[in-house]
Amino acid sequence: MESRITVYITLVAISGVLSIFLCLYSVYKRKDIPGSPYLILLTALQAVYIFAFAFELASDTLQEIKRWVVVEYIGIGFAPVLGLLLVIRYIAAALPRLLTYSMFAIPVITLIMTATNDWHHLFYKHIYLRDDTPTPMADVVIGQWYIVQGSYTFGCLLAGGLLLIWQWRKTNRAYRLQLFTLISGQFVPMIASFLYLMGVTPDGMDPVPFVLCITSSMYIWAMMSTHMLRISPIAKESLFESMAEGVLVLDLSEKLIDYNGAAQRMLPQLKASMIGDTLDTVWEKMCGNSFPIAREASGIQGHMKWQFRHSSSDYEVRSSVIKGKRGDIVGSLLMLIDATERYRLQEQLKQQAYYDGLTGIYNRAQFIHRARTMLEATEAKRQPVSLILFDIDYFKQFNDTYGHDTGDAVLIHTVTACRSLLPEDALFGRYGGEEFVVALQGYTGKEAVQLANRLREALPAAPLASAHGPLTVTASFGVAGADHSQYNLEAMLRDADEALYEAKRSGRNTVGIVSRSLAPESRPKPIPS
Missing domain, CATH: 1.20.1070.10 (Rhodopsin 7-helix transmembrane proteins)
Known part of the structure; x- marks a missing residue:
């Protein structure tokens, strides 16, 4: 005892x-x-x-x-x-x-x-x-x-x-x-x-x-x-779970403490087993990369695109601090706001404002805006720049003979055939009905002529498959080359248009060139097909 x-x-x-x-x-x-x-x-x-x-x-x-x-x-x-x-x-x-x-x-x-x-x-x-x-x-x-x-x-x-x-x-x-x-x-x-x-x-x-x-x-x-009793009391669940925004609760060391149902729906890979992991570790487990938005002194703020299976979503990401009763910071809330529809609408408006609705390349206004920016950059770097202006030969006959649907298909076919040959930094736009323009940074007039000839040869080499059988498409090209000290955009467009007119007058399916940087007597004649 x-x-x-x-x-x-x-x-x-x-x-x-x-x-x-x-x-x-x-x-x-x-x-x-x-x-x-x-x-x-x-x-x-x-x-x-x-x-x-x-x-x-x-x-x-x-x-x-x-x-x-x-x-x-x-x-x-x-x-x-x-x-x-x-x-x-x-x-x-x-x-x-x-x-x-x-x-x-x-x-x-x-x-x-x-x-x-x-x-x-x-x-x-x-x-x-x-x-x-x-x-x-x-x-x-x-x-x-x-x-x-x-x-x-x-x-x-x-x-x-x-x-x-x-x-x-x-x-x-x-x-x-x-x-x-x-x-x-x-x-x-x-x-x-x-x-x-x-x-x-x-x-x-x-x-x-x-x-x-x-x-x-x-x-x-x-x-x-x-972490019992830290940050996440039980009774917040009803409010927490009813929020439309996804919320991740983090402690001071950015470890995941909790998340609501909206966050789990937005990020389907998010699992309860990730609680206790840091934010970067959670992201690596979900998608193989660390958290994509930089931390600033004011917190986390930015836009994030989330890809899951065959769909993608756009989320606005905001963080806010959690303060204790004494006003000291005890953690943070990372909020995900679904902005997918807004970003899609913005993209649609951007497409309408910047791009040609049929071909998907720059429209005339956007091309001119970006070309001016390109010229400013070439002037600062003292590089040459060239323009290629071209239009489809006998385009009106495609419309009159086969209908406007076929005419639209010819425009799309032309853009597709040319786009694959253009350098990544080239500006490609629809200048008029069947007229297109390309701005090339760092290209001399002679180099632009060589590229124009490759474009000219590529078009008839790949006929357009249509309901009326294979249709051969050709185009005429005008090239204006200049260095930064001699040309502005309007002058280059006028010279390219003059060269294009010369190419058409010389029998179409040819390349003409105008270059103020060359002596007039040394300018090349339009190049026949």
Whole structure:
């Protein structure tokens, strides 16, 4: 019996040490833990109760035991109330301040009752030393107020447990383990206390201090492994999940803490198993690349294109900080706003404003705008620039003979055949009905003539397949070459048009050239087919 008591005192002391450790950890992490004052006080009072109980077991006289019982109720009388307030804070509920203060009325009365019990015996009718133990141990006959305090303690634990159970279905699966830990912290001490009152515990020992060792260990594990009580209270789920914007919750080290359903729908590869990973790691797991938007001092802000299977979406990405009650930053929210339709509309408007609706190349206005920009760049770099102006030979006959649908097909066929031969940095635009223009940076007039001839030869080499059979398409070309010091865009277009006119007058399917940088007598004649 004596050895069992020694082992029990040791276990109770270990429980007290764990409670102190949890209290100190809560103080250290108080900025990250909503409701940290309640948790700090709860664990501190648990430590007071546990060590007072250990000293009671080690006491030699009844009077000493009574003194430690009073100290025990400094801890155990108030702890259930603090536990309930912690649960209420965790589910993001709020109580009026007066009601919160009034919840401590019974524990205060209990403390007074235990300290003055020898005068009224309302808490314990009788406290006496047992005669069946080798060391002094007290037994009690409970009084009326003991029943009040016991009922109140059970009520607080039960209310906290039921509030948490009620939140179970609303809680993200990734956080149910931490919720289960909190539920256990409410019900396990209550069950242990009930078994003690029923007199079914070994040697009549109170198992609650030992059980608190277990629950304290669970709390420590939960806090250190799942970030319990950090940033993500349960009751935010209804609001969190109803948001149309995707939301990723990050802690200070950019680790993923939580996300809502909208984020999971926007990013189908996002999984609960990624919680705890950094933002870059999450992105690498989802798409093989780190997060695509740069971090700025003001936060994260930008546009992101997301590709999933055969569809793509455009998201506006914004971040905002999460502040604690003291105004310090405890994390951030990364919001994804679906802007797919807006970007598609912008792209359509851009296509209409910048590009020819039939062929997909620049329209006349956009070509002239970009060509002027190109000329400014060539002037700064002192590079040559050339223009190729060409139109389809006998285009009116295609329309008159085969119809406008075939005429449109001829235009598209011409653009397709030429585009594959043009350099990537060439500007290619539709200048008129069947007339096209190409601006070439860094090309001399002679180099532009060579390219124009390749274009001219490519067109008839690949006849257009139509309902009327293969149709051979040819075009006439005019080339204007100049260096930066001699030409502006309007002059180059006039010279290219003059060269094109010369090519048509010379029998079509030819290339003509005008270059002010060459002496007039050395200008090449139109090149026949």
